[in-house]
Amino acid sequence: MQIGVVFPQTEIGADPAAVRAYGQRVEELGFRHLLAYDHVVGADPAVHRGWSGPYDVHTTFHEPMVLFGYLAALTSLELVTGIIILPQRQAVLAAKQAAEIDLLTGGRFRMGVGLGWNRVEYEALGQDFAGRGRRVEEQVAVMRRLWSEQTVTFEGEHHRVTGAGLAPLPVQRPIPVWFGAQSPPAYRRAGRLADGWFPQMSPGPDLEQARAVVGEAAERAGRDPSRLGMEGRASWTGSAGELEELAGRWREAGATHLSIDTMRAGLRSVEEHLAALESAAAALGLAAR
Template identity: 80%
Template sequence: MRIGVVFPQTEIGSDAGAVRAYGQAVQELGYRHVMAYDHVVGADPEVHRDWRGVYDVHTTFHEPMVLFGFLAALTSLELVTSIIILPQRQTALVAKQAAEVDLLTSGHFRLGVGLGWNAVEYEALGQDFAVRGRRVEEQVGLLRRLWTERTVTFHGEYDRITGAGLAPLPVQRPIPLWFGAQSLPAYRRAGRLADGWFPQMGPGPRLVEAKAVVDEAALRAGRDPSTLGMEGRVSWQGDPEEVAGLARQWREAGATHIAVNTMNAGLAGVEGHLAALETVAATLGLREVRPGR
């Protein structure tokens, strides 16, 4: 089971030096990957008076693909989006950006995708929030074609490409596509289409039920469920033994990866996040692991 970190998007600030220090330090601590969330714009609660979203216009988010270009020059960590809100973005442009990140990391990249929940953001990006589920299924097939074929002709419901392709192609052909999943349709979609998935719950009965749906959908699609990755998340609340216990539970539940999340723990600046991750790394024995290509 590979252990990584959740990039503290909302708390690390906008200083490039802090981003650099974070990326280099987590690699030195023995973590294997960095996971980043995605929001392009935030809604203004002064305008959207009934706003109940987790994030708003005041919440800091670095753009994942640009961030990963920066981190690729500084570390050899695997870089993971969890998740890019795929249906609000242009498919061919996502394919191009992902191919570039894959090249810059020498194939150490996973593209996690999902539907998102913010209709305000969809409007700002010129996409229809109501059709996001249907659109993402079309996009997944098109992404894989763009990453593996020199020239593509595709006339779908939402995208049209006539005799065009990416150059250069990525190292991984295709790039692994992982899905965020927190509903029955999303579990089934992950089983049918994904290379791996990100459960939005901890180990326990709900995870067992969700995984059963994913596995059944994979079997119905003629796929081997054992080939699908699963990445859990463990939140830091000040107790490294609690993190270690949750890591063991994720391993027993069949997780191939976990990420340690230090956001929303009251930590001060990049130093606070790194201090917590150092404590976890020592508890889990990660310093003996040296990631490399």
């Protein structure tokens, strides 16, 4: 089971030096990948009365694709979007950005995608919120062809590409696409289309039910469920013993990857996040580099 970290988006601040220090120290501690998630804009609660979303206009988010270009020059970590809200982005441009990250990292990139929940963000980016499920499936089909073929002609419900292609092509052809999933339709979509998935629950009966839906959908699509990756997430609570126990449960559940999340743990600086990860690395037996 490969172990990485969740980039502390909402708590790391805007200082590029903090981003650099975090990425480099994470690699030194023996973590293998860095996962970052995505919000382009936040809603202003003063305008959107009754706003109940977990993030708003005051919540800091680094843009993952640009962030990864920076980190690719500083570390040899695998970089993972977990997730990027693909339907609110242009698929061909997202494919180009992903191909560039894959090149800059030497093929150490996984593109996690999902549908998102924020109507305000979709509106600001000029995309339809209601049709995002159908859109993301077509986007993945377009991107995979662009990553694998020098010239592509494609016409679908949402996309038209006529004799066009990316240059240079990525190292991975195609780049692995993982899906965020927290509902039966999303589980089925992951089973039919994804190279791996991010369950939004802890090991237990709910995870087993979700895995069954993913596996059944994969089989119906003529795919081998055992070839799908699964990345769990473990929140740091300050207890090395609790983290070790949860990591063991994810391993037993069949996770191929695990990310350690230090957000919402009362940590106030990049130094405190890294100190927590140092304890986590020791508890999990990671070999420092």
